[in-house]
Amino acid sequence: xxxxxxxxxxxxxxxxxxxxxxxxxxxxxxxxxxxxxxxxxxxxxxxxxxxxxxxxxxxxxxxxxxxxxxxxxxxxxxxxxxxxxxxxxxxxxxxxxxxxxxxxxxxxxxxxxxxxxxxxxxxxxxxxxxxxxxxxxxxxxxxxxxxxxxxxxxxxxxxxxxxxxxxxxxxxxxxxxxxxxxxxxxxxxxxxxxxxxxxxxxxxxxxxxxxxxxxxxxxxxxxxxxxxxxxxxxxxxxxxxxxxxxxxxxxxxxxxxxxxxxxxxxxxxxxxxxxxxxxxxxxxxxxxxxxxxxxxxxxxxxxxxxxxxxxxxxxxxxxxxxxxxxxxxxxxxxxxxxxxxxxxxxxxxxxxxxxxxxxxxxxxxxxxxxxxxxxxxxxxxxxxxxxxxxxxxxxxxxxxxxxxxxxxxxxxxxxxxxxxxxxxxxxxxxxxxxxxxxxxxxxxxxxxxxxxxxxxxxxxxxxxxxxxxxxxxxxxxxxxxxxxxxxxxxxxxxxxxxxxxxxxxxxxxx
Numbered sequence: 001x002x003x004x005x006x007x008x009x010x011x012x013x014x015x016x017x018x019x020x021x022x023x024x025x026x027x028x029x030x031x032x033x034x035x036x037x038x039x040x041x042x043x044x045x046x047x048x049x050x051x052x053x054x055x056x057x058x059x060x061x062x063x064x065x066x067x068x069x070x071x072x073x074x075x076x077x078x079x080x081x082x083x084x085x086x087x088x089x090x091x092x093x094x095x096x097x098x099x100x101x102x103x104x105x106x107x108x109x110x111x112x113x114x115x116x117x118x119x120x121x122x123x124x125x126x127x128x129x130x131x132x133x134x135x136x137x138x139x140x141x142x143x144x145x146x147x148x149x150x151x152x153x154x155x156x157x158x159x160x161x162x163x164x165x166x167x168x169x170x171x172x173x174x175x176x177x178x179x180x181x182x183x184x185x186x187x188x189x190x191x192x193x194x195x196x197x198x199x200x201x202x203x204x205x206x207x208x209x210x211x212x213x214x215x216x217x218x219x220x221x222x223x224x225x226x227x228x229x230x231x232x233x234x235x236x237x238x239x240x241x242x243x244x245x246x247x248x249x250x251x252x253x254x255x256x257x258x259x260x261x262x263x264x265x266x267x268x269x270x271x272x273x274x275x276x277x278x279x280x281x282x283x284x285x286x287x288x289x290x291x292x293x294x295x296x297x298x299x300x301x302x303x304x305x306x307x308x309x310x311x312x313x314x315x316x317x318x319x320x321x322x323x324x325x326x327x328x329x330x331x332x333x334x335x336x337x338x339x340x341x342x343x344x345x346x347x348x349x350x351x352x353x354x355x356x357x358x359x360x361x362x363x364x365x366x367x368x369x370x371x372x373x374x375x376x377x378x379x380x381x382x383x384x385x386x387x388x389x390x391x392x393x394x395x396x397x398x399x400x401x402x403x404x405x406x407x408x409x410x411x412x413x414x415x416x417x418x419x420x421x422x423x424x425x426x427x428x429x430x431x432x433x434x435x436x437x438x439x440x441x442x443x444x445x446x447x448x449x450x451x452x453x454x455x456x457x458x459x460x461x462x463x464x465x466x467x468x469x470x471x472x473x474x475x476x477x478x479x480x481x482x483x484x485x486x487x488x489x490x491x492x493x494x495x496x497x498x499x500x501x502x503x504x505x506x507x508x509x510x
Contacts, residue, residue, distance in 0.1 A: 023236065025256045026293035031282070034082050040286035042278045043071075043154050043208065044265045045099035048106055050272060051078050054099045055265075055289065057087070064093035071096040073111065098154045100125065103161040109135055112153040112166070117339070119420060120361050120373050123148025123168055143182050144379035145192040149404075150177050150417060152207055156267070159213040160301050167207030167220075168193070169417075174498055175203040176406055176415050179220060181244045192379075197245035200237060203498050204409055208265040208278075213300035215239075218247070221264040224409060227252050232262040234277065257292065270300045319385055323349040323364050326390040327398075334366030336389070364389040370400060370428050394428070394435055398507050405463065405503040412458035414466075422463065425505065426470040436509035438478045439463050444497035445484035456481030463503060478508065 035041065040058040047054075056071040063069035064087075074085040092113050100110035109130045114123045125143060128135035148168035155166030162184045167177045170193065178201040180193040200206065202224030209220040216239045221232045234257055235250040257263060261281035268275035275294040278287040323334040334349045340360040347353055349366070359378055365371040369391035376387065392400040404421040407413060429435060441456035441463070460479040467477060489496040 023298075024295045025254075026295070029257065029277075029279070029290045029292040031288050031290050032082060032276075034084055035076055036283070036288040041074075041289050042265055042287045043098035044267045044276055044278065044289065045101045045156065046267050046269055046276070047102050048159070048269075050269050052076070053078070053082065053276065053289075054109075055085075056096070056098045057085070058096070058286075060087070062087045069093055071098065073097050073099060096151065096153075100155055100164060100166070101157040102130070103127075103157060106130060110141070110157050110164070111135075112155065114148065114151055114153045116151065117361065119363075119423070120375055121149055121151050121169075121417075122359060122361070122375065123150070123153040124359070125164070125166070141190065142379060143190040143193065144377075144383075146182070146377050146379065147171060147375050149375065152177055152205075154208045154265070156210045158211050158215050158301075160215065163211060163215060164190070165196075165209040165211045165218065166193075167209055170195070174198060174201040174495065175205065175224060176417065177205045177207045179206050179209050179218075194244055197247065198494050199245075199247045200250060203406075203494070203501065204415070205232075210265070210267050212268075212296075212298045213270045214298045215301050217298055219253070219266045220250075221262075221266075222250075223262075225250070225252070229255060229258045230260040230262055230281075232264050233258040234263045234266050262287070268294055268296070270296060270298050318352050319381060319387065320350065320352050321347055321362060321364075322386065322388050323366055323369075324388050324390045325369075326392050329390070332366050332369070332391070334364060334369070334391070337363040337365075339363075362387075362389060364391060366391055368394050370394060371424060373424075394432060394507055394510055396507050396510050399440075399504050400506075401502055401504045403502075407459055410455070412455065412462045414462070419466065422466050423470070426467055426472060429467070429472050429476060432510070434510055435507060436476045436478070437505040438480065438508050439467075440479070440504050440506065441481040442486055442500060442502050442504070443484045444500040445487070445491045446497065449483055453481060453483030453485075456483050459503065 039060045041055055043056040045054045053076045054073055057074045058071040059067050061067050063072040072087050074087050076082045076085045095113040095115040098112045100112060102109055108127050110127050112125055114121055125141040126138045127141050128138040147170055150169035153168050155164060157164045164182045165179060167179055169177050179196045181196060182190045182193050184190060202222060204224030206220055206222045209218060211218055219234060219236050221234055223232045234253045236253060237247045237250040240246040252258060259281040261279055263277060263279045266275060266277040273293060274291040276289060276291050279290050280287055321336045322331050325332050331350060336347045338345050338347060338360050343360060360376050361373060362376060363373045372389055372391055374389055402421050405418045406415040408415055439460050441460040443452040443456050460481050464477050464479050468474060487500045489499040491497050491500060
């Protein structure tokens, strides 16, 4: 049997698509036993000539740093069959490393790193020369306004080396990880990340995007769509114009690929017999690499050598960091702890400082306010000389939104990373023993109102249980679920509904 994916595109006006791409699957998917282990394989990348498959293997004893390494790049070479993978690309032993792909016909290799440092995730993109199976001379790719707050950062670079599509959690995502694009400019610099929009991104997670050789067909994984068969399903869509925000309705790749498990990281080359992807169904451990026969009519764009700008700024610039009251915008006294790869210092609010421009994390604290952690990239620090961090006051009646406390759809189960937001609340309550708070849970107006009310109550209880488990006394917390009865925005768009799905707390005693 075969599953024909592409008939849906015939129903779309030809004014919206410059070409229509058809993908056909043949037979059943097969696990590639030589590539898999009892550990987690994921995040695939194929070389331009199809001779190398590079992927991430997580917490494997063969990683640099042993099992404690969150994820190394492993490589397999194809010569009539795939070779036993070797962990020969080891550059960042304390970081999770995932591949983005090859550029300049394999001369350079791009990859992501993420690390958890002082309570916040830091994501970066790197480019290295590829010498045999070894990456040399790594340099951080300078993408202006690039900020990732998630453990997961994945993606692919286009066949012509002009576009990087990646998954990250920015400051203004629709959910947790969203899909973004950055494009190479004529001067060799990269454009700021551009969100691919609501048609693709949901209030949950989208990651492992793969841009096919036509620069128009995108395949990605999502756990936020109603037609999903499992935890993560693979979807296909096509770009309708050059804004990178108008896409055809994403279509599920179907049961030939997707299952009740998790499917991610779909890659293929135009004209090849097989596509490769990762599935947790019937796996040896966590994610396993599988292959499935494929035919596609996707045409490859011209691949040109691109002038990558690898130099980083070294000059010292004077910068001012200020703490503001969120309500009045008045400058307040407080301390800002600055940390980075080569920097660790503490400043007073409004103090000027000079230092080189790496990525930094700024933790702002002031008496009577909720501490806040903000990440600044080198590109952001190069844009201006004054940076303000607004804090919520711990005054009776003030309501503070916990933007990063998120739940899986229709459940009271935290999405990974929500705990770090709640840990800030725990620290505040520990440092201010007189403060008591009311936890409030809200939903949008989609679905049955009574079920929404019950769900909001369950989520409030989960939040309260977490805070109490960290040593906060029972009598300092109250909670109430409101369902969709107290919206902060009209429920007319997905973006507005996302604003209404929130957890917040109000200071009731201080």
